[in-house]
Amino acid sequence: MxxxxxxxxxxxxxxxxxxxxxxxxxxxxxxxxxxxxxxxxxxxxxxxxxxxxxxxxxxxxxxxxxxxxxxxxxxxxxxxxxxxxxxxxxxxxxxxxxxxxxxxxxxxxxxxxxxxxxxxxxRPAPLSSKPAYETQMLQYLEAGQIRPGEVRFADLPKPMLINLWATWCPPCRAEMPLLVEYQRKGYPIVLLNVGENPGTIQNFLQQTGLSARVFLDSAGLQRAFQVSGLPTTLLIGSDGQVIARHLGPVNRGQLEQLLQQLK
Structure with missing residues (x-):
């Protein structure tokens, strides 16, 4: 709200x-x-x-x-x-x-x-067709990479968690080490940066010593998912729909609860 x-x-x-x-x-x-x-x-x-x-x-x-x-x-x-x-x-x-x-x-x-x-x-409304963003291409950065790669949203593993964040957002920065920790453990966590360029993202990762795969919101997912504030964490089901959302930084217990719903 x-x-x-x-x-x-x-x-x-x-x-x-x-x-x-x-x-x-x-x-x-x-x-x-x-x-x-x-x-x-x-x-x-x-x-x-x-x-x-x-x-x-x-x-x-x-x-x-x-x-x-x-x-x-x-x-x-x-x-x-x-x-x-x-x-x-x-x-x-x-x-x-x-x-x-x-x-x-x-x-x-x-x-x-x-x-x-x-x-x-x-409350999710029943859909007769897949959402339009399923066919959109997402750009992503690996640690130390300046030129982004590309992947279709539909090809990402689902169910999954999407965390929308930005480097200028203090709560986003506070929760990032926890999210990166779980991403590196193999959990399907998509770190989706909103509105920043690759250089800004890589500088942040280097300054914080974090090694993570970060996606760029090149498909307009913030608008598609109606995300009004950062950080926001979304639980995405196998059909690409939002099952749950959390506005604000997640702590370890809340992240574990969300990940339990992926099983």
């Missing part, structure tokens, strides 16, 4: 709306300060729950801890967060904890609204 120059994913929009609704209604009950502590405790528990749930995805405990602290990519286990928030409310407010019941239920209802809109907008 675009909010002026800001590209915001629907789950993150749902989270923000839920937070504002909860705090606003809690302020009417006269418990705004303690509501913020309840939110903080619930969010921290949800992040820790997510990290523990995907513990096998992280190479070590230190990386998992950093993943908990870095909330840019999202990833929450609310089945852990909501009970933790309720316990915090009981601890902070004791008998008056019921004053947060209405704000909690209302904020949950508000948060579900954008998720419902997302489901309606992103």
């Amino acid at each position: 675009l909010l002026g120059p800001l590209a915001l994913s629907w789950p993150n929009l749902a989270l923000l709306l839920g937070v504002f609704a909860f705090v606003g209604l809690a302020a009417r009950q006269g418990v705004e300060g303690k509501a913020w502590w309840v939110l903080l405790f619930a969010a921290l528990a949800a992040r820790v729950g997510y990290a523990v749930e995907h513990l096998s995805s992280w190479p070590n405990a230190g990386t998992a801890l950093l993943g908990v602290l870095d909330i840019r990519s999202g990833g929450w286990s609310w089945w852990v967060g909501f009970p933790a928030g309720a316990i915090a409310a009981l601890f902070l407010l004791k008998q008056e904890a019921t004053r947060l019941l209405v704000p909690g239920v209302a904020s949950l209802a508000v948060a579900l609204l954008p998720l419902g809109v997302q489901h309606g907008l992103t």
Whole structure:
């Protein structure tokens, strides 16, 4: 979803709306300060729950801890967060904890609204023919290569992940080592650079020490897939259609979840 120059994913929009609704209604009950502590405790528990749930995805405990602290990519286990928030409310407010019941239920209802809109907008429609971009040629660069090669989109292995990115995008740069790591492991990950020339891409790869195959969006896939913000990661099915999309940087757990759907 675009909010002026800001590209915001629907789950993150749902989270923000839920937070504002909860705090606003809690302020009417006269418990705004303690509501913020309840939110903080619930969010921290949800992040820790997510990290523990995907513990096998992280190479070590230190990386998992950093993943908990870095909330840019999202990833929450609310089945852990909501009970933790309720316990915090009981601890902070004791008998008056019921004053947060209405704000909690209302904020949950508000948060579900954008998720419902997302489901309606992103639900794939049945197609009677293959998409036009199936026949388009894509240019790609190997490590150290200046002159691009070419391949038809239809000839790429499917299902696959397509990550749309650019070197000027800080979140793209942050997630790139992880994506390159999994690409080099043999996973079908297409790193699709949007709007930059081969020299800029190779300079970035040399500066970061990354060795990867990078595709150029010579077929207009950003427009075809209706990608509004970077980075965006798409799960493409065997029919060339988008099965799932993730706006923003992916962490290791989220990438593992997407790759599981390729099987």
